[in-house]
Amino acid sequence: MDLGVKPGDDFYSYASGTWLKNNPVPAKETRWGSFNVLRDFNINAVKTILTETAQLKNAAPGSLEKRVGDFYAAGMDSVTIDKLGYSPIKADLQKAASVKNVKEVLDQAATMRTSGIAAPLFGFYVGQDRKNPNNMVPQLSQGGTTLPDRDYYLKNDARSTKIQQAYKNYITQLFTLTGVSQAAAQKNAETIFNLEKKMAEAQMSRVEMRDPYKTYNKFAIADFTKTTPTLDWKGLLTKMKVTGQDTVLVNSSKFFTDLNSLLTSTPVADWKTYLQWNVLKSAAPHLSTPFVNANFAYTQALTGQKIQTPRWQRMSSQTDGTIGELLGQLYVKKHFKPEAKARMEELISNLVKAYEIRIKNLDWMSPVTKEKALAKLHAFTPKIAYPNKWKNYEGLEIKRNTYFQNVRNAGVWAYNDMVSQLGKPVDRTKWGMTAPTVNAYYNPVMNEIVFPAGILQFPFFDPNADDAVNYGGIGAVIGHEISHGFDDSGSQYDKDGTLRNWWTPEDLTRFKEKATALQKQFDAYTVLDTIHVNGKLTLGENIGDLGGLNAAYEAFKMTKQGKSNEKIEGFTPDQRFFLAWAQVWRGNILPESAAQQIITDPHSPGEYRTIGAPVNMDAWYQAFDVKPGDKLYKKPADRIKIW
Ligand SMILES: [Zn+2]
Numbered sequence: 001m002d003l004g005v006k007p008g009d010d011f012y013s014y015a016s017g018t019w020l021k022n023n024p025v026p027a028k029e030t031r032w033g034s035f036n037v038l039r040d041f042n043i044n045a046v047k048t049i050l051t052e053t054a055q056l057k058n059a060a061p062g063s064l065e066k067r068v069g070d071f072y073a074a075g076m077d078s079v080t081i082d083k084l085g086y087s088p089i090k091a092d093l094q095k096a097a098s099v100k101n102v103k104e105v106l107d108q109a110a111t112m113r114t115s116g117i118a119a120p121l122f123g124f125y126v127g128q129d130r131k132n133p134n135n136m137v138p139q140l141s142q143g144g145t146t147l148p149d150r151d152y153y154l155k156n157d158a159r160s161t162k163i164q165q166a167y168k169n170y171i172t173q174l175f176t177l178t179g180v181s182q183a184a185a186q187k188n189a190e191t192i193f194n195l196e197k198k199m200a201e202a203q204m205s206r207v208e209m210r211d212p213y214k215t216y217n218k219f220a221i222a223d224f225t226k227t228t229p230t231l232d233w234k235g236l237l238t239k240m241k242v243t244g245q246d247t248v249l250v251n252s253s254k255f256f257t258d259l260n261s262l263l264t265s266t267p268v269a270d271w272k273t274y275l276q277w278n279v280l281k282s283a284a285p286h287l288s289t290p291f292v293n294a295n296f297a298y299t300q301a302l303t304g305q306k307i308q309t310p311r312w313q314r315m316s317s318q319t320d321g322t323i324g325e326l327l328g329q330l331y332v333k334k335h336f337k338p339e340a341k342a343r344m345e346e347l348i349s350n351l352v353k354a355y356e357i358r359i360k361n362l363d364w365m366s367p368v369t370k371e372k373a374l375a376k377l378h379a380f381t382p383k384i385a386y387p388n389k390w391k392n393y394e395g396l397e398i399k400r401n402t403y404f405q406n407v408r409n410a411g412v413w414a415y416n417d418m419v420s421q422l423g424k425p426v427d428r429t430k431w432g433m434t435a436p437t438v439n440a441y442y443n444p445v446m447n448e449i450v451f452p453a454g455i456l457q458f459p460f461f462d463p464n465a466d467d468a469v470n471y472g473g474i475g476a477v478i479g480h481e482i483s484h485g486f487d488d489s490g491s492q493y494d495k496d497g498t499l500r501n502w503w504t505p506e507d508l509t510r511f512k513e514k515a516t517a518l519q520k521q522f523d524a525y526t527v528l529d530t531i532h533v534n535g536k537l538t539l540g541e542n543i544g545d546l547g548g549l550n551a552a553y554e555a556f557k558m559t560k561q562g563k564s565n566e567k568i569e570g571f572t573p574d575q576r577f578f579l580a581w582a583q584v585w586r587g588n589i590l591p592e593s594a595a596q597q598i599i600t601d602p603h604s605p606g607e608y609r610t611i612g613a614p615v616n617m618d619a620w621y622q623a624f625d626v627k628p629g630d631k632l633y634k635k636p637a638d639r640i641k642i643w
Contacts, residue, residue, distance in 0.1 A: 001014060001015055001016065001017065001018060001019075001579075002016075002018050002474050003015060003016025004017075004473075004608065005017055006630060006638065007624040007626065008624060008625070008626035008627060008630025008631065008632055008633060009630055009631040010631065010632070011173070011578075011582060011610060011611050011620075011624070011632060012054065012582065012586070012607045012610045012611055013423070013580075014582075014624075015583055015586065016578050016582060016583055016608065016610075017587035018272075019049075019586055020586060020587075020588060021409065023588060024588055025588050027305075027306040027307040027403055027590065028306070028307050028308070028309050028313075029305065029307070029309075030303040030304060030585055030590050030591075030592075030593040031588065031589040031590065031593055032303045032587060032588050033585070033586050033587015033588065033606055034459050034460075034583060034584050034585070034586055034587065035438055035584075035587065036587065038438045038454070038457060038458075038459070038460070038464055039438045039454075041457070042315055042438060043317065043436075043455050043501050045315050045331070045334070045335055045436070046316045046319070046320065046327065046331060046436055047312055047313070049068075049327070049330050049331060050068065050069070050072040050118075050315075050316055050319060050327075050336060051072075052066050052332065053068050053069035053072065054069040054070070054072045054073040055069070061121050064326055064329055065330070066477065067322065067323065067326055067393075067396075067398045068319065068326050068327055068330060069215065070398050070399060070400040070406075071319055071322070071323055071398050071406055072315055072316070072319050073400050074341075074398075074400050074401060074402060074403035074406055075311075075314075075315035075318055075319070075398065075403050075406075076311060076312065076315055077399035077400075077401065077403065078289070078311060080240055080248065080403070081286075081287070081288055081289075082288045082289055082405070082485075084287075084288065084404070085287070086177060086178050086283075086284065086288070086291065088287065088404040088408075089280070089283045089287070090118055090407070090445055092112075092278050092279045092283075093178060093279050093280070094274045095108060095313075096108060096112075096272065096275035096278075096279055097272055097275075097276060099245030099271065099272055099275065100268065102230060102264065102268065102271070104265050105233065105263070105268065105272075105275065106121075106232075106236055106263075108229075108275055109275065110236055110240050111241035112275070112278065112279070113240060113415070114240060114241055114412070114415055115161030115408070115411075115412060115568070115624060116280060116407075116409070116410070116411020116412040116413075116414075116415060116518075117144055117278075117279055117283075117408070117411075118279055118282040118410045119143070119279035120144065120274065120275060120278040120279075121141035121143065121144045121259065121538035121616070122141065122142065122143045122144055122255070122256070122259065123138060123140065123141035123142065123251075123306075124138070124139070124140055124141070124153075124240065125139055125141075125418060125585030126138055126139065126418045126419055126421050126422055127139055127445075128445040128446075128497070129218075129249060130427055130445050130459065130493070130497070130498070130499040131215060131216065131218075131498060131499050131500070132256035132446070132498070133152055133426070133445040133446070133496065133497040133498055134425070134426055135426075136421045136423070136424065136426060137245070137247065137248070137249050137422075138196040138242050138245055138248050138249070139248070139249040139250075139251070139485075140248055140249070140250045140251070141250075141251040141252070141255075142199075142202065142203045142204065142251060142252045142255035142256075143182055143199075143577065144196065144199040144259070145199050145200050145203070146196060146281060147163070147164075147166070147196070147200075148596060148599070149206065149599045149600050150201070150203045150205065151599050152164065152201060152599075153193075153196060153197040153200035154197070154198075154201065154391075157260075159595055162301065163301050163302060163452050164193065166297070166298055166300075167193065167298060167301075167365075168186075168190070168193055168451050169188040169189075169297070169298075170294055170295070170298035171185070171188060171189035171192055171277060172185040172186050172189045172299065173185075173189070173294040173297075174280045174281070174284060174291065174294055175188050175189075175276075175280070176641075177209070177290050177291060177294065178280070180540050182490040188276075188277070188436050190272055191270050191274075191372070192273060192277050195262075195270055195271075195274055196264060196274075197260065197498065198258075198262055198307070199255075199258075199262070199278050200260075202252075202254060202255045202259060202262075203252070203255055203259035203501055204251075204252050204254075204255070206537055206602070207534070207536045209251070209537060210488075210489055210536075210537070210539075210540065210602075211480060212444075212489060212492055212493075212499050213492070213499070215251040215252065216499065217249065217250040217251070217252075217253050218247055218249055218250075218538045219247060219248055219249075219250055219253075220246060220247055221234055221237065221245065221246055221247065221471050222234070222246055223234045223497055224248055224250065224256075225255055227253065227256070228256045228257055228259070228567070229260065230260050230262035230263045230264055231256065231259070231260055233280050234250065236269045240419075241415075241416070241419045242419055243421075243422075244422065244423055245422060251486065255259055269635055271387050275441075279616065282518065282627045283404070285314075286403065286404050286407050287364050287393075287404070290376070292308075293308075296308045296353055301592075302515070302543045302591045302592065302596055303590065303592050303596060304590035304592030304593055305593075307392065308431050310481055311455075314491060314606055318407070320434050320436060321359060321434075322406075322410045323393055323394060323396070323398075323410060323457070323577075324339050324433075324434030324435070324436075325387065325392070325393070325434065325435075326390075326392070326393060327434070327435075327436070328386055328387075328390070328435035328436065328453075328562060329386075329390055329435075331435050331436045331451050332385065332386045332435050332539045332553065335436075335453065336386070336435070336453040336456070339463060340385070340461070340463060341384050341385050341460070342458050342461055343461075344384045344385070344456060344461070344474070345382075345384065347474065347475055348382050348384075348449075348478055348554075350381070350475075350558065350600040351378060351475060351478045351482060351551055351552065351555050351608060352378070352480050352482070353555065354479075354496070354551045354552075354553045354554035354555035354558070355377055355479070355482055355554075355560075355643070356374060356377060356378075356406075356485055357554060358550065358551060358554055358643055359373050359377065359643070360373055360374075362476075362643075364507070364510045364511075364514070365507050365511075366445075366506065366507050368503055368504060369502070369503050369504050372494070372495075372502040372503075373486065374494040375495045376447065376485060376486075376494065376502075377482070377485075378495075379447055379495035379496070380414070380447055380448065380482065380485065381446065381447060381448040381449070382448070382449050382450075382540055383426075383431065383436065383448055383449070383450040383451070384451050384456075385430075385451070385452065385453040385456060386435040386452070386453055387429055387430070387431045387435075389429040390430055391417075393410075393413055395407050396409055396410060396413040399411075404408040428446065431449065431450060431452075431454045432450065434452065434454075435453045435454065436452070436453065436454045437452040437454045437455070438452075438454045439454070439455060439603070440452070440454050440477055440478075440481050441479075441481065442482070442484035442485055442490060444484070444485065444489070444493040444497060445493065445497040446497055447485065447493070447495060447496070447497045449478065449481040449482060449484075449485075450481075451474075451477070451478070451481075453534055455474070455477065456474065459473055459580070459583060459584055460473040460474040460477060460541060460584060461473060461474035466476075466563045466568060466573075466576065467556060467559040467560075467562060467563075467573075468561055468573050468574075468579075468580060469557065469576060469580045471552045471553070471555060471556035471559070471562075471577055471580075472552065472556070472576070472578060472579070472580025472581040472584070473580045473581070473584050475551045475552035475555060475556065476545075476552040476584075477584075478546050478548070478552070479547060479549065479550070479551035479552040479555075480544040480545055480548030480549075481544070481548070481549070482544060482547070482548065482549030482551065483544040483545075483546070483548045483643055484540065484544050484549060486543070486643055487539070487540040487541075487543040487544055488512075488515050488539050488540055488543060489539070489540050489548075491503070491511070498525040501612045511642070512544070514578055514640055514642045515543060517538060517640050518535070518539065518543060518642070519535035519536055519539050519542075519544065520535060520641050521535070521542075521544075521612065521615075521640065522534075522535040522538055522539075522542055522604055522608065522612060523536075525604070525605075525608045527605055528595060528598075531595060532598075533592075533598065534599075534607065537602055538586075538601075538604045539603055540602060541602050541603045541604060541609075542604060542609075542613075543643075544579045545612060545613045545643070546612070546616060546640065546641060546642055547612075547643030549581060549613040549614070550613070550617060550619065550641075550643060551576075551643065552581075553577060553617065553619055556573075556577055560635060561573045562577075567589050572623065574619060574622070574623035575623045575624065577623075578614055578620055578623055578624070579613070581610070581613075582610045583604035585607070585609045586606060586609045586610070587606045589605070589606075611632060615633065615634050615639070616639040616640045616641065617638065617639070620641065621633075
């Protein structure tokens, strides 16, 4: 803490100032805060598991340990990886270069997708139909680009042009590493950038993408082909292993009609280069040192990271990202205590109770809508720590000396696993995050809140800490995830996960007014020189925090400590609650990463998450004696109360 600061002036520094001063971002990281400290702890725990598993002499063939150990060992074998250079992708590059017309471009793109090579041109996945969530449907989305957002192609300020140049250098370098002359590689870079820029122009913004109705466009496959005649979807989807389907969900029809025009107006030679680039960029992090270094130089321009993440850390993340549910089984065996699950169940049930009270007491919502909101609240499915049914990657071949092929095989396996869900009942046991992940999520079509084992640790959760710490930490996280079901996007889904309005028009208008006020509050936060928080992009997360912290506080006040005034280490229970919340969000971030976060991340920066909700809560004013004249002071009438 920094007790020299007045909490009402700068609650962030008051709660975390000394820590922030003493904990700069390490050279191999882009940000450093509570999340990162716990992630660092977890990745080291994972490293130990992986190192030990890789060294086992007697692991049975096909066993969990053997497969996980071999995957990691192969990734750590930099001698073999370096010796191979770019030979693992030579054949793919040749195939990409052999296309002769637009039809072959599309066929090759489909093959690349099903072979785990790359996903060029557009996005594709199989997921629940949000107007009929018991059905799995093929879904097409805008895509085709490489930079983290369309803005990077379209903006011309100094920060953006510097990144554009770094991206072009990256393209040039990867091509020259495969024997292309410098001049030809530079030309390729221009070709690719211009082509991707056109795709970026066709894309919707992230804010537009948050609208679940606007992004819901259902087509009969034959009708969709009529709007994009060059993309023969019947043939294309068959090549993409999608069979027995007559409809498709499209998130942006405009993107695909523009792509259709682009396909016919662009020379095939350019598409050839584009396909080769897709092979190169997907493979680069898994190839020899020169490729990895080129990839890092590009990452550096985007994030500001000073030195490369060590190989063990990259391979630990890669193992988690590729065969995470095998690794997860070993992780929870060693690091998750069943008592924590019971305590979490209790916390969740207390949060739901508090939320119920709050919904019942809302002064702006009619009884009819309240009834629907309560029905939704009681229909939430919580998932805690790890899946009841683990994915075992049946049939995925992993060998100890073929790292690149292992990654490829996993890509193919994941693709086949995804398309195999078509025509089957929705698998409700599935998880969207792995067990060691330090995060949590709400999934509106499942109406579920999910908390991986990784986040169920200090500073979020500690069975030995006082309630103030747990309610201000994991309690607020639980409340946050519940609130996603009631944020500007999640509130458009009903209790069964169907995208369907359950609000009266008057209640919806009042809700939107409150949301707009919160949007304005966040729009006013300046992050870096001219960069502001995007109130619209971050609205869902900010409603999540505001609803979540209020519900957590309500639940905390039901505990013995919440009802008492007994100080611990000089702080009242309420002060400890808000300090726990603040310290969860403390963190330093490199300016380059902060700039990227504002464009791409729907979460507000930690500093503004720390203060964004408390400044709307009367209890925070009382706890820290915040008065008119203090910098963070808001008049009682201006304090935003949503959930
Ligand atoms: Zn969230």
